[in-house]
Amino acid sequence: MKDVLIDRVTKIFGADSSAPFTALHDISLDIKGGEFLSLLGPSGCGKSTLLRCIAGLETPTTGNVLVGGGGARPGFDNIGFVFQGSNLLPWLSVLDNVLYPARVKSRSTVEQYRDRAHELLEQVGLSHVANQRPESLSGGMQQRAGIARGLVMDPDILLMDEPFSALDAMTREELQFELVRLHQETGKTFIFVTHAISEAIFLSSRIAVMEAFPGRISQLIDVEFEYPRTLDLLNSKQAIDIDAAIRASIYGEAKTQAQTDR
Amino acid sequence: MPMRPVILPIISLAVLLLAWELYVWIFAVPSYLLPAPSAIWASGTQIIGAVPIHTWATLFTVLAGFAVSVAVAIPLGVIISVNRLASEAIYPLLVFANAIPVIAVAPIIVVMLGTGIEARLVINFLVCFFPIMVATAAGILDTPKDYLDLGKSTGAGFMTGLLTIRMPHATPFIFSGLKIGITLSVIGAVVGEFITSNRGLGYLIVSSTTNFDLAQAMFSVVVLAFMSVILFQIVQFAQKLWFPWSIKANGMG
Numbered sequence: 001m002k003d004v005l006i007d008r009v010t011k012i013f014g015a016d017s018s019a020p021f022t023a024l025h026d027i028s029l030d031i032k033g034g035e036f037l038s039l040l041g042p043s044g045c046g047k048s049t050l051l052r053c054i055a056g057l058e059t060p061t062t063g064n065v066l067v068g069g070g071g072a073r074p075g076f077d078n079i080g081f082v083f084q085g086s087n088l089l090p091w092l093s094v095l096d097n098v099l100y101p102a103r104v105k106s107r108s109t110v111e112q113y114r115d116r117a118h119e120l121l122e123q124v125g126l127s128h129v130a131n132q133r134p135e136s137l138s139g140g141m142q143q144r145a146g147i148a149r150g151l152v153m154d155p156d157i158l159l160m161d162e163p164f165s166a167l168d169a170m171t172r173e174e175l176q177f178e179l180v181r182l183h184q185e186t187g188k189t190f191i192f193v194t195h196a197i198s199e200a201i202f203l204s205s206r207i208a209v210m211e212a213f214p215g216r217i218s219q220l221i222d223v224e225f226e227y228p229r230t231l232d233l234l235n236s237k238q239a240i241d242i243d244a245a246i247r248a249s250i251y252g253e254a255k256t257q258a259q260t261d262r
Numbered sequence: 263m264p265m266r267p268v269i270l271p272i273i274s275l276a277v278l279l280l281a282w283e284l285y286v287w288i289f290a291v292p293s294y295l296l297p298a299p300s301a302i303w304a305s306g307t308q309i310i311g312a313v314p315i316h317t318w319a320t321l322f323t324v325l326a327g328f329a330v331s332v333a334v335a336i337p338l339g340v341i342i343s344v345n346r347l348a349s350e351a352i353y354p355l356l357v358f359a360n361a362i363p364v365i366a367v368a369p370i371i372v373v374m375l376g377t378g379i380e381a382r383l384v385i386n387f388l389v390c391f392f393p394i395m396v397a398t399a400a401g402i403l404d405t406p407k408d409y410l411d412l413g414k415s416t417g418a419g420f421m422t423g424l425l426t427i428r429m430p431h432a433t434p435f436i437f438s439g440l441k442i443g444i445t446l447s448v449i450g451a452v453v454g455e456f457i458t459s460n461r462g463l464g465y466l467i468v469s470s471t472t473n474f475d476l477a478q479a480m481f482s483v484v485v486l487a488f489m490s491v492i493l494f495q496i497v498q499f500a501q502k503l504w505f506p507w508s509i510k511a512n513g514m515g
Contacts, residue, residue, distance in 0.1 A: 055415050081415040087408045091430045091507045101416040
């Protein structure tokens with residue numbers, strides 16, 4: 001199982017412009033194989049940017065992201081990416097969407113992965129709509145297909161950028177359970193971006209709490225509940241303490257920020 | 263299927279034709295000024311033997327000109343949308359070329375290329391390539407960033423990204439361009455035939471009006487209109503057949 005090593009990563013947007021924006025400031029983080037790590041923080045804290053740096057969609061201004069000892073490159077087979085909207089291509093069937101990462105390699109790769117794609121669709125409960133187009137699916141089903149697509153090339157690491165933020169509360173809970181199950185079944189490293197505290201506590205084995213202006217990691221919290229988890233754990237003393245610690249970290253800081261602004 | 267959308271326009275048309283017929287009959291308008299619908303029909307039946315030859319001549323120019331336009335305009339649209347340098351270098355020229363009224367350059371083209379099919383093809387091309395090219399470029403440029411990120415995150419190179427993401431996304435745009443293009447192609451063919459031809463519906467119109475045979479000219483116009491509508495429907499049908507997902511995407515059937 002591959003580790004992800006984030007080594008002093010700084011990302012400045014518009015570095016040569018008159019108004020450069022520091023999205024990430026000197027971030028170092030070691031993510032172990034098989035971990036379920038959440039990047040949690042308010043908007044503007046750079047959590048998505050950090051995820052995109054790991055995926056190779058952004059290049060750090062300084063510093064490095066190392067995936068399993070090598071540099072993260074776009075299309076690195078080791079990485080699957082699940083987008084915020086399901087981001088399915090409307091002209092492909094659900095099955096062909098799941099197979100898209102294989103299609104990018106070659107047409108013959110598609111044939112190799114066809115069985116696996118069917119298996120994954122079975123796993124996320126979408127076998128019956130494999131040949132339909134995404135537009136006929138509900139938001140939750142679309143996002144399930146998005147997750148299946150992220151897993152199709154059997155990557156060691158699955159990156160998820162607020163995948164449930166557009167879903168209704170009930171679908172969201174349902175998918176959280178499924179995600180934990182998938183994590184247990186596959187043993188892959190899951191890196192999950194969210195701004196929902198309870199979601200992060202329920203899902204993760206570790207939470208990196210981030211702060212904005214400039215984006216940085218303010219706290220690393222281990223969430224030591226056994227898997228499989230039930231929603232009851234959110235009412236436990238331990239979860240309430242974690243919740244409080246995260247809120248203090250995020251809102252306490254925001255208050256200080258507001259005061260210095262004044 | 264509800265019949266109303268079919269029947270209503272037929273009734274309106276019938277009323278219009280009847281009013282026209284009565285007007286000509288009541289005021290005894292001479293047929294060299296305004297032929298009655300019945301006269302146009304009669305004239306059509308007289309020349310019916312010659313109509314297929316002229317229709318085919320025009321149709322050939324329309325289809326050949328359209329084919330050349332599509333073959334040039336789509337790749338050109340792709341190039342100017344993905345390559346900044348190419349876009350800056352040639353787009354202004356293309357806009358300028360499109361701004362020239364084709365009817366004005368048509369006689370020049372005939373002198374340069376002669377009175378054969380080549381001149382008519384060039385005239386046709388000048389009328390119909392631009393909307394197809396612009397539609398293609400607009401479609402390519404409209405590709406959502408998320409789709410491009412998907413390509414990037416799966417390691418798609420430029421060509422793979424173009425073929426699997428940008429072009430499919432541009433398809434509904436391209437078809438909008440093709441629908442405009444095929445209609446303009448009919449106009450282009452007629453302009454070409456006005457200037458230089460001894461065959462075709464455009465030629466038939468010119469030669470009929472020279473003889474004040476308005477009935478025959480108008481009959482030719484009707485045939486042209488039908489040709490235009492049928493070609494448009496064929497493009498639409500092709501889109502429905504091969505790219506059904508692209509119909510809803512831009513809201514234009």
